[in-house]
Amino acid sequence: MRHLAANYSYFCYEIKTIVRPTSKNALTFYRLVAIAAIGIILLVAAVAAGLIPGVNVPWGQLLGARTDKTTVERELQLAPGYRLDLYSEEIPNARFLAVTRNGDLLVSQPKLGRVSLLLADRNGDGKADGQRVLIDGLQRPHGLALHEDWLYIAESNGVGRALFDHSDGRIASRYQRIVTDLGDGGNHWTKTIGMGPDGWMYLSSGSTCNVCEEEDPRRATIMRFRPDGSHFEIYATGLRNSVGFDWSPKDGALYATDNGRDWLGNDFPPCELNRIEQDGFYGWPYANGNRVPDPDFGEGKNPEVQQKIAASIPPAFEFRAHNAPLGMRFLRSSEQPDAYRDVALVALHGSWNRDVKDGYKVVALHWDERGKIHAEDFMWGFLADDKNTVYGRPVDIVEDARGNIYVSDDYAGAVYRIQPGAANSNAPRVPAGTRPPISAPKKPLAIDGDAARQGAQIFERRNCIRCHQQIPLQNLSRKYTLKELADYFDTPTPPMPNYGFSNTQKRALAHYLMEQEIQGGGRELQNYLP
Incomplete structure (x- = not known):
C-alpha cells in the first residue's frame, strides 16, 4: 500500500x-x-x-525512465558475434520501426501522436546522426510500413498513407486516411501493419478486454486490405492481441505473436507464436494455449463453444506466461552469421502481473528440420538478476540491408543497434527456458508406494485432471527419470503453472505419475532412477 x-x-x-x-x-x-x-x-x-496474482508493474512505464551508454554496456548482453550500440536515448515511447531505402529509421511514438526519423549513422560513431519529427498530429500511431513510394501508418482508429521521399527522408504528399472508423476503445488499441508478399496490406487489431466476446468482429483479428484501403477482409480470428507479425523467408508462411489473457495465475496461460492461416481461428476467448478451455468462456459451455475449441488452431510455439511477445522479425540478410540466418527474433516486452517478473529480452526462434521451434536468448539484461530492477522493455525489431538489427524500447525511450560480425559478448548462447537433455542411467525403476499415494492426493487436490483431460500425460517414462520429473515441477512448460511444491511433494507426484504410466502401459519400465 x-x-x-x-x-x-x-x-x-x-x-x-x-x-x-x-x-x-x-x-x-x-x-x-x-x-x-x-x-x-x-x-x-x-x-x-x-x-489474484500480484501486480508487478515497472513504474517507469508510467513515469518515464532513461538509459545511458554506461548502463547499456554494463547490463545488456548479446549472442556471440554481435556488437551493441545505444543508437538513440532521446526517443520517448519508442514503439514500432521501419527502415528506409536510405538507411534512416522511422519510429512511432503513440503517446506523442507522432512518427520520428532517426538519421543513419554515417559518421560511424554508433549513434544516429540526428533525429526530427517526420509527421505529428496523429491518433496514437503504432505500426509502420514502407511499400513502393508510400509510407503507411497504422493509427489506433485506422490507416493513413503519404508519399515518402527516401532520398531526403521527408513526406512528399498530403497524408490521407485510407482506412477509417476502426475501434480503438478498451485495452488493446494498437494496430500493427505489414505488407505481405501477396501484395495485400495486413493489419492486426487487439481485443477490447482481457477476456470477453467482442461486439465488433474486427477486434482480436488480423485483417487485410488492398494497398489503397479497399477490399476489406477478416483474415484470421481468435487472436487476443497479436502485436507483431512477419512472413517466413523459407516458405512464405505468416507468423504472429499473441499475448495470453491475465488473472489465471503466474504461469498460465502461455503467450503464443501462431502460424496464421486464412480463415483460421486461434481460440480466444474460449481456449488458451493448446485448446485448454478458458475457465470463464470455455469450460462447461454449450456444444457450439466446445466445437469452436476443438476446431481452433494450436500455437506453433508457446512462450512463458505473461512474457508479452510484441514485435517479431525474420532475419533475411546474408550478413547474418549462419546460425542466425532465417531465424525469427521476438521482443518479449516483459510481465506486469506475475509475482516474479519474467521476459524483458529478445529471443531467437530456430526451426529444426522437423519444423519444431527452439528458443534461445539473443539480447538480455533488461531485467536485473534481482528480478525486480528493470532497465528496459524491448518492443519491435527491424533489420536493414547491411544486416544491422534495431530494437526499440518504450520504457527507456531508446533504440539499440545490433551489428553482426563484431564480437560484443563472450556469453554462450543461452536456451530460453529449456532444460538439458535427459541421459538417464540404466537402473530399474523403483516406485515408492507411500509416495505415489501422497502424489495421487496432490493430483486430485490440485484438480490436475481439469487440464490433463485435454493434454494427456504421455510417454513420461521416455522423457524423464523420477528425479528429473520431480525437478520439472520447478520450471514447468506452460500452460502448467509452478505450484511451488516442496521437495517431498514433487517426489510424491513424480512417483504417482510414473506408477500410473506403468499400470496403463502394462509393462515393466527400465532406465529410471527413484
Missing part, C-alpha cells in the same frame, strides 16, 4: 497530461481520479489477500 501511495501523485499527473481538465469539468475530473485511485487500492488489497 505504501508503494501505491508513493506513486499516486504520478498516476494523477499521467491522467492530467492526457485529459487536461478545464475549470468547468475540473471537479468532475478530480472525482473520477479519486474513484480510479480507490479502484487501484482495492485491486492492491485483493492482491495482498492472495485473491
